Amino acid sequence: MIITLFNALLIVLITWLAYLYFDLREKAMPAHERYSKLIRGVASIVDCIEGYDKKHSREIAELAERIGMASGLQPEQLQSLSAAAMLHDIGELLLPRDLVKSGKKLEGDDLELLRTHTLLGELHLKAQIEELDEVPSLIRWHHERWDGLGYPDNLKGEEIPVAARIIALADAISAMNARRDYRKRQYSGHEDIIAEVKRLSGMQFDPQLVKNWVSIGCPVESGKK
Amino acid sequence: MTFRLQSAWLLEAVADISTVDSVFFPFIHRFSALNWLSRRDFSLSVNAYSASQAMLLRAWLDGRNGAFSDRNLQKFNQQIKNPLDLSLNPFRAWKDRLFDRQQLDYLFYWREAAFEIEEETQREIFWSAVYQIMSCWLSNRVCEMPVECRPDEMMGLMLNRHAEFIKGREAKISICNSSLEELPAEKTCLTVFPLIFGDEENAEITLQVVFDAWQNGHDDIEQAKRQMRVQLRKYQIDFSKPDDHYLINRLSANSKVAALIWSGLDLPPALYEQELVRPLQNSLSTRYQKSRLLMKAVDRTCDAYDYLLLFY
Numbered sequence: 001m002i003i004t005l006f007n008a009l010l011i012v013l014i015t016w017l018a019y020l021y022f023d024l025r026e027k028a029m030p031a032h033e034r035y036s037k038l039i040r041g042v043a044s045i046v047d048c049i050e051g052y053d054k055k056h057s058r059e060i061a062e063l064a065e066r067i068g069m070a071s072g073l074q075p076e077q078l079q080s081l082s083a084a085a086m087l088h089d090i091g092e093l094l095l096p097r098d099l100v101k102s103g104k105k106l107e108g109d110d111l112e113l114l115r116t117h118t119l120l121g122e123l124h125l126k127a128q129i130e131e132l133d134e135v136p137s138l139i140r141w142h143h144e145r146w147d148g149l150g151y152p153d154n155l156k157g158e159e160i161p162v163a164a165r166i167i168a169l170a171d172a173i174s175a176m177n178a179r180r181d182y183r184k185r186q187y188s189g190h191e192d193i194i195a196e197v198k199r200l201s202g203m204q205f206d207p208q209l210v211k212n213w214v215s216i217g218c219p220v221e222s223g224k225k
Numbered sequence: 226m227t228f229r230l231q232s233a234w235l236l237e238a239v240a241d242i243s244t245v246d247s248v249f250f251p252f253i254h255r256f257s258a259l260n261w262l263s264r265r266d267f268s269l270s271v272n273a274y275s276a277s278q279a280m281l282l283r284a285w286l287d288g289r290n291g292a293f294s295d296r297n298l299q300k301f302n303q304q305i306k307n308p309l310d311l312s313l314n315p316f317r318a319w320k321d322r323l324f325d326r327q328q329l330d331y332l333f334y335w336r337e338a339a340f341e342i343e344e345e346t347q348r349e350i351f352w353s354a355v356y357q358i359m360s361c362w363l364s365n366r367v368c369e370m371p372v373e374c375r376p377d378e379m380m381g382l383m384l385n386r387h388a389e390f391i392k393g394r395e396a397k398i399s400i401c402n403s404s405l406e407e408l409p410a411e412k413t414c415l416t417v418f419p420l421i422f423g424d425e426e427n428a429e430i431t432l433q434v435v436f437d438a439w440q441n442g443h444d445d446i447e448q449a450k451r452q453m454r455v456q457l458r459k460y461q462i463d464f465s466k467p468d469d470h471y472l473i474n475r476l477s478a479n480s481k482v483a484a485l486i487w488s489g490l491d492l493p494p495a496l497y498e499q500e501l502v503r504p505l506q507n508s509l510s511t512r513y514q515k516s517r518l519l520m521k522a523v524d525r526t527c528d529a530y531d532y533l534l535l536f537y
Contacts, residue, residue: 074526077524134522137521137522137523140231146364148257148258148360149357149390151261152232152261153230153231153232154257154260155258156257156429158227158428159227159228159488161523162524198371198373201372201373202360202362202364203357203374203379206364207365207368207370211368211369
């Protein structure tokens, strides 16, 4: 009798816990999706203002996610990676338009000013949206280089969080795949980009991430080889 | 010895307390960490912990030395077409342990070539480029990633990168050559201590050990490692001696503000507060009246935060 009563209580308890779990999941999932959609929306506005002809930020985010998954990032890290990749250039909105959209290669004070977009992006996001956790830090470091010669903090190697290293790689691949007026060298095709990324392994890029990128077939765009 | 010096964050935090007109680093882990600060409108002093670190700091951060000349580049960065005699190479014991055969040939050739460069500042730039190349080779080796860039091409790239790095730089940095006794003569406004804990081994330490051995012309990594440990030990924070902050007290004696920075990993912030911040506050309470701890999240999945502890 006691055992039966105990079993009944156990069943009630398990049912209650299961109800709580599904109820919580139902509440939590849409919040997560809403967060992703909101970030995507903001990123598309940034792209629109920046004058990109396609979904630039989303492309980089998806490429970064693919490299992130190949590198064994956890779901929470992937979420931050994706958000930071989509918003990585948000600081550029706070700079003069003629500077950001200048067709030539910048030098001196102009270059220094353009480089502050990493700090501006971080500062602004941190001040406005506390819930973004480490996303502002990743935005700060998306122009750091593996060899310590990037900016703004000249972090080197594993001092740079892995998600920021992935964004730097995805951003560079995307830039190589796009046309930029000031670039001396144009990349004629996929093979050219692969060769350049491999050449810069250990200098600009984390060699392990380059290896992981190679292992998934060297994508240069989201979902395409 | 993994930590991130976030210079803009540091200055922003200090700006609330005092105007910064000079900054002193009793220790810095890596030359490029000072790049941003060395381009600001205040004087910057730094103690190098070894002769080779002082050389790297001079080569990359002192604007007076200029860039490596094209004439020297053509003269001292030749392509090696045939393998050199390995028995003559003093670093042959490193073959397949640290570098491959071709890389060893270049390390041998570059070291000999460097001694042929007449101007010392030019020689130091050349050596510092080898440091960066070694860093690239070693990190690719750890990941078993083949190096696609030819050594002489890489040297050209690095020297080009160096020229870009120093462009527009003025000579505002003063470097003390591995001397802890010499404090800057003028009053230091801000003293910054990057904190290091225990005998950590990481890629940067390995690189500095190998570079030191290479520059000194011997292949004994263990000896170079021992020397490095001795040089670094005096800067290390020892958790087993929570009251021993003599060095920090002494070196911040001339400063209005002292900033201690470190990057935490795999330990919750509360533990750092208990084991490090409170003992430091006790030790420095006679020198400074106030203190403030700031933190920044880097990666919450592994409790990675950057810390900034200010005394003023």
